[in-house]
């Protein structure tokens with residue numbers, strides 16, 4: 001699979017997840033593309049789509065928390081209006 005194909009899969013996941021949870025994706029197309037590409041690269045390298053903005057420790061239990069959607073995003077969106085990577089945004 002090419003990187004572009006993986007990116008499409010990640011984008012598809014992100015769109016569905018955002019719609020189901022009443023979030024929106026980053027409205028800046030370039031910024032959105034950067035996060036999607038980061039996730040796609042992690043997916044290609046590791047299998048799970050680890051958060052591109054966090055460190056993969058190699059400890060599976062620990063790293064489970066940062067598979068997108070990570071355990072932190074809901075609180076981050078609530079507090080800052082967006083997740084740490086600026087993928088998911090709160091709808092106002």
Ligand code: SF4
Nearest residue numbers: 051068070073083085
């Ligand atoms: S910070 Fe955002 S992009 Fe990163 S894993 Fe969490 S939800 Fe996904």
